[in-house]
Amino acid sequence: GPSEAMQATARANANIALVKYWGKADESLIIPHASSLSLTVDGLGTTTQVTFHDGTSGKAAASKHESEESDETGDTLTIDGERHQGKALHRVSAFLDRIRELAGIQARANVISCNTVPYAAGLASSASAFAALAAAASHAAGLHMDDRDLSRLARYGSGSASRSIYAGLAVWHAGHDDASSYAEAIASLLESEGASADAAESARDFGMHLAMIVILISNKKKAISSRAAMHRSVETSPLYRPWIQSCKDDLRQAITAVRRGDIEMLGTVTERNSYGMHATMMTAQPPVLFWQPETVEALHAVEDLRASGLGAWSTMDAGPNVKVLTSAKDAVRVCEALRERMPERDIRIHMAGEGVRILDKNL
Numbered sequence: 001g002p003s004e005a006m007q008a009t010a011r012a013n014a015n016i017a018l019v020k021y022w023g024k025a026d027e028s029l030i031i032p033h034a035s036s037l038s039l040t041v042d043g044l045g046t047t048t049q050v051t052f053h054d055g056t057s058g059k060a061a062a063s064k065h066e067s068e069e070s071d072e073t074g075d076t077l078t079i080d081g082e083r084h085q086g087k088a089l090h091r092v093s094a095f096l097d098r099i100r101e102l103a104g105i106q107a108r109a110n111v112i113s114c115n116t117v118p119y120a121a122g123l124a125s126s127a128s129a130f131a132a133l134a135a136a137a138s139h140a141a142g143l144h145m146d147d148r149d150l151s152r153l154a155r156y157g158s159g160s161a162s163r164s165i166y167a168g169l170a171v172w173h174a175g176h177d178d179a180s181s182y183a184e185a186i187a188s189l190l191e192s193e194g195a196s197a198d199a200a201e202s203a204r205d206f207g208m209h210l211a212m213i214v215i216l217i218s219n220k221k222k223a224i225s226s227r228a229a230m231h232r233s234v235e236t237s238p239l240y241r242p243w244i245q246s247c248k249d250d251l252r253q254a255i256t257a258v259r260r261g262d263i264e265m266l267g268t269v270t271e272r273n274s275y276g277m278h279a280t281m282m283t284a285q286p287p288v289l290f291w292q293p294e295t296v297e298a299l300h301a302v303e304d305l306r307a308s309g310l311g312a313w314s315t316m317d318a319g320p321n322v323k324v325l326t327s328a329k330d331a332v333r334v335c336e337a338l339r340e341r342m343p344e345r346d347i348r349i350h351m352a353g354e355g356v357r358i359l360d361k362n363l
C-alpha cells in the first residue's frame with residue numbers, strides 16, 4: 001500500500017572542516033557569518049531509516065510544544081538501538097515538520113538511526129546524522145530534491161550537515177537567506193568560477209586523495225554544545241570580527257591551494273584556521289577551553305612530524321580530539337609516526353568519503 005512506499009534509508013558520512021564554520025549571523029535560519037570548506041570522510045557515518053505512516057490519528061495533530069518528556073510529537077526516534085525522547089526527539093521532530101510541510105503531509109514518522117563510529121562514542125557527528133535524515137526523510141515523503149536543496153534542508157538540522165551531502169571537498173556558501181546558504185562540491189564551485197572541466201575534475205581528485213587521521217583524546221560528551229559555544233564566541237569574544245575576516249582570506253587561499261594541488265598550502269591554512277577558531281573560544285566570556293593536556297601533546301606531535309619532513313597538519317573542532325590532515329599516500333606513515341609518539345592513544349585513518357546516498361535496502 002501507499003504507507004509501505006513512504007519509507008527510505010540513507011547513509012551519510014561525517015565531514016571535518018578545513019576552514020571552519022563558527023558563528024551564526026541568523027540563528028533561526030542557520031546562516032553563518034562566513035563560508036566554510038570541509039572534507040567528507042569515510043568510516044564516521046550514519047545510516048538512517050525513516051518510515052512515515054499515514055496516521056490521521058489524534059497524535060498527528062499534537063503540538064510540538066508539548067512537554068519534553070512525552071512523545072506527543074507522534075514521531076519516534078531510535079539511535080543505536082536506544083529510544084530517545086525529550087530534546088533529541090524534539091529536534092528531529094521539528095526537522096521532520098519542515099519536510100512534512102514541503103510534502104504537504106501530516107504523517108508521523110519512525111526514525112531509526114545507526115552510527116558507524118569505530119570509537120566508543122564522542123565523534124558521533126550531527127553532520128552525518130542530519131545529512132542522512134534529510135535524504136531519507138525527504139525521499140520517504142516523496143520529495144525529489146537536488147543536492148543543493150538537500151544541503152539547504154540539512155543545514156537546519158545542523159549547519160555542518162549542509163556539507164555532508166557531498167563527497168570529498170565541499171564549500172558551504174554563507175549566503176544571506178535560506179535560498180543562498182547551501183554547500184556545493186569543490187568541482188562545481190570551480191566550474192561556476194570559470195575553471196575548465198579538467199581543472200574542476202583534478203580539484204575533485206585532489207580532495208578524494210586527502211585523508212584525516214583522528215587522534216581520540218576523549219569520547220565523553222562535551223560540557224558545552226557547539227551551538228552554545230559558538231554563540232558565546234560571537235557575542236563576547238573581541239577576536240570574533242577579525243576571525244570572520246580571516247575565514248574569508250583563508251577560504252580564498254584554501255581554494256587556490258586546491259586548484260594548485262598544493263597540500264602544504266592547504267594544510268597551513270587548515271591549521272591556522274583551527275587555532276583562530278579556538279582563539280575566539282578562549283577569549284569568550286566565560287572562556288571555552290576544549291583542550292586537554294593530551295590535546296596539547298598531540299598538537300606538538302603533529303609539529304614534530306612536520307619538522308621531520310612528513311606532510312601533516314592539525315585541526316580541531318568543538319572538543320578535545322585532534323584531527324590530522326594528510327594525503328592518502330602518506331596516511332599510513334603519518335598514522336604510524338603518531339602511534340609511536342602516543343602509544344596509548346586510539347589513532348585511526350579516515351580517507352576522503354562519499355556523499356549522502358539512498359540505499360536500496362531498508363534496515
Ligand code: PMV
Pocket residue numbers: 016017019020021022036126127158159160161226227316317318
Ligand atoms: O554543525 P554544528 O552546529 O555542530 O557546528 C560545527 C562546528 C565545527 O564542527 C566546530 C566546525 C565546522 O565547520 O564543522
